[in-house]
Each structure stands twice: as C-alpha cells, then as structure tokens.
Amino acid sequence: MNQDSQSMHFEYNVEGGNFSRAGYASSEIKKLLKQLNVDMGIIKRTVVGCYEAEVNVVAHAYTGTIYVDLNTESITIRFQDEGPGIPDIDQAMVEGFSTASSKVREMGFGAGMGLPNIKKNADQMKISSIVGKGTTLEITMLLQ
C-alpha cells in the first residue's frame, strides 16, 4: 500500500484454477471500500464487477494481479492475467457465451453472464487481450 493525500494504491494476487479462494480478493476490496466510507450503492456495484472479474481469472487464466487505484474522483480496478487470452472479445461479451468446462458449469459458474454483469455494474469497462499471453480488464467507478 502506498498512500498520500490524493490517491491510494493496492494490489492483490489471484491464483488461476483455485476455486476455493475465488472471491477472496473481492472480499478484501469490499472491506477496503467500506473502511474508506465509499457510498454503499457504489460498493455494491463494484463488488459485482470485482467478483466476476476475479472468477474469470480463476476459471479462465493461470495467474493474475488486481491493481486498485483510488482517488477522490474514481476507483479504478485493473485485472491483469497471464492466460490464454480472449480471441473474440465481442463474442465473449454476449450473454450466455462461455468456454467454461463442464465441471466448472456444474458448480454454477460458466453461465456466460460474468462479462455482461461487469458491464452492467461498472461506470466504465475496458478489455484488451492477446491470445496466448493474457487479458487485462479495467473497471472504473465514478465517485462523483
């Protein structure tokens, strides 16, 4: 953590394939935003976006890092992973599209609603991906 009067920065690791830890980083981020007295409605939307993005790293990538940057105007959360990448982002954004394995689906993941959920709840969302390298998803929540 590094903190001055203007902005704060936090980082969290996400382990690909480790479903028993899925949601842990999102829970830490939720606690952080509560401590900082962020508006409850904004926290709720942020939590939905964070959880879905974290689970995508767990379900679809090998390893990832979450970078959280806060200032008085906005919260920016970047999920950067090393993984297979997304060949067609428009297709991945379609509700119901999923490449999740049947085992992952049986657990109730892989409904193809994650990226649409993020889009609905974030004020801004950006994805970039390089096939064979990884994916970076960034969500921004406006505080004012």
Place this chain on the structure above:
Amino acid sequence: MMTLAAIAEKLGLKVLSGQSGMNRQVTGGYVSDLLSDVMGHAQAGHIWITLQTHKNVMAIASLKDLAAVILVTGHQPDEDTVLQSNEEEIPVLGTDLPAFEISGKLYELLKT
C-alpha cells in the same frame, strides 16, 4: 420483516451452520443455481435458495450481504462451506423439500 429464526421455525428448516446469524432480518428471497445470476440479481437481506453446496456459495452470500442460504432436497453443505458460514455468521439452512415448494412457502410467509 421477519428474522431467520422465525422463518426457520415456521418452515421447519434445519440450521446446518452459522447458528449465530439466526437473528438476521430477511428482506426477500432469490432462487438460482447459477452463481453469476445470484451475483447480478440477489439483494442484501435475501435468502438464497439453491442446491449448490460448495464454498463459493458462502463467498457470494457474504459479498452480497445475503441473510442466509437454504439448501434444498436434503443437500448438505461441504465442510469448508460450514466453516465459512460459521465465520461469517451467515446461516446455511436445510430442507428436504424441492426448490419450488420451499420457495412457495417462503414467498407466502414474506408476502404478508
């Protein structure tokens, strides 16, 4: 609004874990076995009715500030689900009824 304790008594639900959270207030319910669907649609204070028994259920219940989880048709929570339920004080309740029937009963109870 009703407490979990009152609802559990009226509907004959077994407390499988998270006993210390039984005084939580319930605002409604949501029925789904798809985690993203619950993430997107359940509201704080809801009871989540499902057959999913693994630990990720508790992660979602906690992130969404749900009041409790009801496992249907006699399903039992996994061991690590029980641990997290106890820690978070979000009860997991059990019923032998299928989702349709327990949802109908809960709906009737909360509607008034």
